[in-house]
Structures are given as structure tokens and as C-alpha cells.
Amino acid sequence: MVIIVKPKIQQESEATKRAIKEKVDIKNITVGITKLKKDSKGTVILGCESGEEIEVLKAEVQNKMGEGFKVTESTQMKSKIKIVNIEEEELNLTDEELVDTIKTQNGIEETEGREWKIVKRLTKGRQQERNRRGPIEGSIILEVDEATHEELLSKRKLSVG
Known part of the structure; x- marks a missing residue:
């Protein structure tokens, strides 16, 4: 299970990844992040083991990242x-x-x-x-x-x- 964090303004994926690490306290979230990968067009993919964890992560990331980023859930990514x-x-x-x-x-x-x-x-x-x-x-x-x-x-x- 993964979520995709996409910036609403164009920027490099590395910049999106840095923003996530700065704004979201990944170490203190009660989920195990199994994947953190840069993708094309400024997007970053974050993954968890279970559906419950992905819901918590999605809510936390959306809350901390604010309106400048679109956070979507994807189970289709293989x-x-x-x-x-x-x-x-x-x-x-x-x-x-x-x-x-x-x-x-x-x-x-x-x-x-x-x-x-x-x-x-x-x-x-x-x-x-x-x-x-x-x-x-x-x-x-x-x-x-x-x-x-x-x-x-x-x-x-x-x-x-």
C-alpha cells in the first residue's frame, strides 16, 4: 500500500522529499514506513505494510504538508x-x-x-x-x-x- 505526494507547483522530487522530511515527523509516527522513493514530476511515494497504517500516514502527511501538495492513496502500484x-x-x-x-x-x-x-x-x-x-x-x-x-x-x- 502506498501514498503518492505530488506538489501542486512544479518542483524536483528531491525538493518534495526534503519537504516531507522537514514537515512530517516520520520517526514519531506510529507506522512503519517501508518505502520512500522519488518519482517523476516532483512526486514522492511512501509505502506501508497495511491499510490501517496507510490511512494514518496519509492523514498525517496531508495535515503537515498543507494545501501545496496533493496526497493520494494507491493500491495499484506494483x-x-x-x-x-x-x-x-x-x-x-x-x-x-x-x-x-x-x-x-x-x-x-x-x-x-x-x-x-x-x-x-x-x-x-x-x-x-x-x-x-x-x-x-x-x-x-x-x-x-x-x-x-x-x-x-x-x-x-x-x-x-
Whole structure:
């Protein structure tokens, strides 16, 4: 669960982050902040574990930041991970088949609440493919839940195909 703090006047994300740290006493709020990340167009993303914590954080940030900032809640934000060097044969699989292949080959168990979605497939340009020796390769961008994101990052290297 995250909230997005967006300035109403244009400024750098670093300036928004500084303003939050100056105005909101993060250390003394009764919530565990799990994420504090700068985003584009001056926005900053703050995250908590639970819905109750996010409500407390949202109220506190809105109260302290004042009218110059818009604070919105977002549960839609998913973590993304890019998997590179996937060979052509695997890139030709359906999304479901490719996700199943990744899970099976890397010992990732089906767990309730886990989300996997391929949001983009990238392949090398045709000009590059002609000049290359060897198989065509590409990448995928996966959108996953936080637990899956942590598990995939901890592996550092995945087998695909």
C-alpha cells in the first residue's frame, strides 16, 4: 500500500522529499514506513505494510504538508522487474506459459495472493538481429506483488528455458 505526494507547483522530487522530511515527523509516527522513493514530476511515494497504517500516514502527511501538495492513496502500484537474455523460443511462448516456465525452473511455489503479469516484451531490432551471430534474445518486464519481487531479486539470476 502506498501514498503518492505530488506538489501542486512544479518542483524536483528531491525538493518534495526534503519537504516531507522537514514537515512530517516520520520517526514519531506510529507506522512503519517501508518505502520512500522519488518519482517523476516532483512526486514522492511512501509505502506501508497495511491499510490501517496507510490511512494514518496519509492523514498525517496531508495535515503537515498543507494545501501545496496533493496526497493520494494507491493500491495499484506494483513492482516491476526486467528479465533479460531470454531466447527466442521462450519469447514465443504465451504469457501464461512463460510465467509457468519461470516459476517451475526456479523453484517458485504457487502461493495465494501472488501476482505475475508480463507487461512488456522487448526484442532486439531487426537490423541488430541480422548482424548478430547466435540466437535472437529479448527481455520481458514483469509486474509482480511485493513478496514475489523480493524473492526474484534475492535469486539474482533466473533460469528461463
